[in-house]
Amino acid sequence: MALLQIRGVAKSFRTLRALDGVDVDVQAGTFHGLIGPNGSGKSTLLKAVAGAHFADGGTIVFDGHDITRATPYERARLGLSLKFQITAVLPELSVYDNVLLAIQSGESLTRLLLSSSRRALDGEVTALLERFRLIDRAHDLAGELSHGQTQWLEIAMALALRPKLLLLDEPTGGMSPEERRVTGTLLAPIKAHCTLVIVEHDLHFIRDICDHLTVLDQGRVLDHGDVETIQRSPKVQQVFTTRV
Amino acid sequence: MLSEAGTALTGRQAGRSRPARRVLPWVEGGTLLVALVVPFVLGERTDLVTLATNVLILSLLAISFDLCWGLSGIMSFGQALFFGVAGYVIALVGRDLEFSQLWATLPLAMLVGLALAGLFAAFLLLGRKAPTTIFVALGTLTGSYAAERLVSGWQYVGAGNGLSAVKLLQFGAYEFVEGTAFYFLALIVLVLVYLGARFLKQSQLGLVLAGMRQNEERLAFFGYRVQLFKALVFSLAGMVAGLGGALYSYHQGFIGPGNMGPGLSTTAVIYCLFGGSGTLIGPVLGTVAVEVLTYVLADIDAIKRIWPVILGLVLLGVVMFQPKGFLGLLVSDRERIGSYGRRRSDDRGS
Numbered sequence: 001m002a003l004l005q006i007r008g009v010a011k012s013f014r015t016l017r018a019l020d021g022v023d024v025d026v027q028a029g030t031f032h033g034l035i036g037p038n039g040s041g042k043s044t045l046l047k048a049v050a051g052a053h054f055a056d057g058g059t060i061v062f063d064g065h066d067i068t069r070a071t072p073y074e075r076a077r078l079g080l081s082l083k084f085q086i087t088a089v090l091p092e093l094s095v096y097d098n099v100l101l102a103i104q105s106g107e108s109l110t111r112l113l114l115s116s117s118r119r120a121l122d123g124e125v126t127a128l129l130e131r132f133r134l135i136d137r138a139h140d141l142a143g144e145l146s147h148g149q150t151q152w153l154e155i156a157m158a159l160a161l162r163p164k165l166l167l168l169d170e171p172t173g174g175m176s177p178e179e180r181r182v183t184g185t186l187l188a189p190i191k192a193h194c195t196l197v198i199v200e201h202d203l204h205f206i207r208d209i210c211d212h213l214t215v216l217d218q219g220r221v222l223d224h225g226d227v228e229t230i231q232r233s234p235k236v237q238q239v240f241t242t243r244v
Numbered sequence: 245m246l247s248e249a250g251t252a253l254t255g256r257q258a259g260r261s262r263p264a265r266r267v268l269p270w271v272e273g274g275t276l277l278v279a280l281v282v283p284f285v286l287g288e289r290t291d292l293v294t295l296a297t298n299v300l301i302l303s304l305l306a307i308s309f310d311l312c313w314g315l316s317g318i319m320s321f322g323q324a325l326f327f328g329v330a331g332y333v334i335a336l337v338g339r340d341l342e343f344s345q346l347w348a349t350l351p352l353a354m355l356v357g358l359a360l361a362g363l364f365a366a367f368l369l370l371g372r373k374a375p376t377t378i379f380v381a382l383g384t385l386t387g388s389y390a391a392e393r394l395v396s397g398w399q400y401v402g403a404g405n406g407l408s409a410v411k412l413l414q415f416g417a418y419e420f421v422e423g424t425a426f427y428f429l430a431l432i433v434l435v436l437v438y439l440g441a442r443f444l445k446q447s448q449l450g451l452v453l454a455g456m457r458q459n460e461e462r463l464a465f466f467g468y469r470v471q472l473f474k475a476l477v478f479s480l481a482g483m484v485a486g487l488g489g490a491l492y493s494y495h496q497g498f499i500g501p502g503n504m505g506p507g508l509s510t511t512a513v514i515y516c517l518f519g520g521s522g523t524l525i526g527p528v529l530g531t532v533a534v535e536v537l538t539y540v541l542a543d544i545d546a547i548k549r550i551w552p553v554i555l556g557l558v559l560l561g562v563v564m565f566q567p568k569g570f571l572g573l574l575v576s577d578r579e580r581i582g583s584y585g586r587r588r589s590d591d592r593g594s
Contacts (some may be wrong), residue, residue: 050465076467090458092577093451096585101455104448105466109476112449118585125585138585141578161466 001064003028003195004049004165009058011044011219018044020219021058026165026212031187031196033206036216037239042199043085045216046167049197050082051075063164076105079164083154083171085199091143095134095153098142099125102160124160132156132186148179152186159190166190168198172205184209203240207231215239267575272525279431283424294422297495299535300430304488305508306515306527307434307441311481313513314522315445317457318474319377322364322384323485323512325391326357328504330486331493332401338411346415350433350490357486358479365475374460374471385506392505406500413494422495430491434528437484441524444480451584453477514559520569522580530569 002025011019019041026032034042048055049062051072060068067075089098103124107117129135132152137145142153151171158166171187172180180202187209190196200206206213207227214224215236223233230236279300286292305327312318330353337352338344368375368383375383396404412419413426420426444450452473455463460470493499502508511534519530534555541547547554566572568580 052465072461072464073467073469076465082465088459088462090455090462092458092581093454094583094585097451097454097583100448100585101451101463102466104451105468107448109449112452113444113447115447115449118448122585139583157466 002026003063004197005059005061006045006049007059007061009045009048009055009060011041011048011053011055018219019048019055022216022219022221024214024221024224026195026197028164028195029191030212031191031198031210033210033213034197034199034216035201035203035206035213036222039218040216041219042216043169044219046082046169046197046199050080050167052082076161079162080167081158081161081163081165082167083151083158083169085169085173087147087150087154089142089145089150089153089157091141093142094139095142095145096125096129096138098153099128099156099160102157103128105161128156128160133182148175151175151179152183155183155186159194163194165195165197168196168200170199170201172200172202180205266579268523268525268579271529271571271574275525275528276435283427290423293424293427294495295535295539297422297427297430298492299532300427300434301488301491301495302512302515302535303434303528303531304437304491305485305512306519306531307437307524308481308485308488309512309516310521310524310527311441311444311477311484314516314524314527315441315450315457316453316474316477317377317460318369318478319381320384320478320481321381321506321509321513322386322388323481324506324508325364325384325388325504326361326482326485327489327492327508328395328499328501329360329391329489330354330356331489331499331503332395332407334490335407335410335493335499336401339407342411344411344414344494346413346420346429349413350487353486353490354483355486357489358483360486361482362475362479364482365478369471369475369478371471374464385509388504388506388509392501395504396501402500404501406498406503407493408498410493410497410499412497413491420494426495430495433487433491437487438524438528441484444477445524445582446584448584449473450582454581454584511555514555514562516569517559517562517567518569520571520575520580523569523571523575526569526571526575529571533570 004026006022006024009019009022022045034045036042047053049060051070055068059066062078062080065078067078100121103121104112104117111117126135129138132155134149134153145153155171172183175183184205198206198210210227212226213230215222215230217239222239223230223236282296283293305323309320309323312320333356334349334353337349364384364387368380395401401407412421420429452468456470456473463470515530515534516527518534519528520526538551541551562569
């Protein structure tokens with residue numbers, strides 16, 4: 001059974017039909033890319049999965065739980081984590097505190113009040129900051145980071161939740177080619193313990209890291225399959241050569 | 245090459261925003277030192293000792309508001325409700341049960357504040373959808389106003405005249421009358437509450453509150469039950485306000501409808517914003533400044549009449565030109581918000 005099952009999901013914004021009966025299966029342990037032209041519904045689908053907004057119709061089942069109407073809090077507790085398209089770090093907190101805040105979310109109220117886990121979590125926070133090349137900026141405010149570093153911090157925060165499924169909405173948006181390459185190398189090791197759904201415009205990036213792709217166009221699934229199949233798909237080629 | 249350049253850049257940038265020297269502990273220490281000597285300096289001026297005691301008690305109300313707004317981003321325009329209701333309850337216990345033992349009545353007042361604020365929190369904060377700031381502000385304001393009107397027409401609690409000749413606070417056979425003993429009792433209570441609030445602010449829970457204040461939605465995606473945290477802090481703030489209300493009632497020997505209405509609730513907002521919200525000590529200093537000014541200017545008839553207008557203009561001026569309060573002139577944003585991870589000294593140690 002797929003880790004994430006999306007069946008007939010629809011979403012409208014007034015007269016605009018952003019999603020129109022989308023079906024997607026995401027298998028555990030894979031990197032799954034959502035691609036498509038602007039306005040195809042990729043980010044809307046990701047937000048419907050994360051709970052940023054509710055689908056008007058259809059069902060979303062994650063790890064055996066129907067999460068179609070679950071709150072973001074409930075989805076996060078089940079093991080879903082989202083990196084927003086527009087970065088949402090907490091700018092007035094230090095880089096270290098941003099990660100600590102994410103990592104301590106599983107702690108009980110009493111342990112938070114007594115700060116029982118502050119020392120114990122230090123190693124995990126430091127390891128994440130080292131992995132995402134932010135250790136030198138641990139004590140700087142998150143609002144002072146460069147765009148690329150902010151994106152890395154976001155990914156580090158999303159991973160700090162130890163999710164079963166990580167949803168990344170345009171993780172390399174606004175990054176330099178070198179930063180994109182580094183982002184790819186930072187993401188590769190998480191495959192061992194985390195499934196990834198990624199929305200991305202950079203087709204080279206997504207081709208390099210994903211096992212499986214779903215192509216959306218005008219709120220519908222145009223095609224899906226492994227990277228090679230999608231690269232050869234005439235339907236996809238037509239959309240990408242005429243509309244992208 | 246690029247990554248090397250990036251490393252060099254981060255090294256330079258890392259040094260740029262090191263936190264400035266901490267000011268708040270000095271302000272806190274200095275304030276405590278002054279508070280300890282005030283009764284001895286004032287000596288025979290019992291009216292001024294009474295004023296100073298009043299300032300300490302009202303500081304509890306200011307801290308109560310700072311817990312809501314400064315620490316958690318809950319705009320409460322009704323903190324006086326919990327203050328006033330607890331004050332009435334202990335006045336009634338004194339009148340009807342002839343009981344005013346400190347060890348029981350002060351915890352009772354805290355319980356009243358906690359329970360009442362908990363009820364309001366359940367109604368205002370724990371709905372399926374996250375409430376807006378305006379909804380909470382108007383909800384608490386309405387509660388405060390409705391309670392004031394209700395009590396004003398209720399003969400059992402003295403209606404518009406309130407309850408006077410409140411039984412003196414006792415500890416065993418000792419009775420706390422206005423003066424130095426009551427001052428130090430109020431100071432001990434304030435210091436304990438302050439240390440508790442400071443402990444909360446600097447804990448990992450304080451980090452959750454700091455995050456909540458900046459971006460509630462983001463915290464929900466981390467898996468935090470944001471509204472539950474808000475309800476908890478709001479209830480604790482109600483408890484602190486209730487404690488203040490009980491001390492006020494005992495100290496003044498009187499409690500009236502105005503002590504739970506929007507007037508006092510708004511004054512608590514002024515104390516906090518004037519001093520500097522989110523710092524805990526700022527609201528205490530704001531209370532000192534506003535109450536001392538009110539006392540001094542009350543003797544000048546021309547100013548006395550327009551004093552509420554002046555206070556309103558002060559609040560407007562603070563909100564427009566110095567939203568971080570006068571303590572914001574001394575304390576950096578970084579220090580006000582706090583730092584929750586390991587300390588720099590830990591780095592140096594390793």
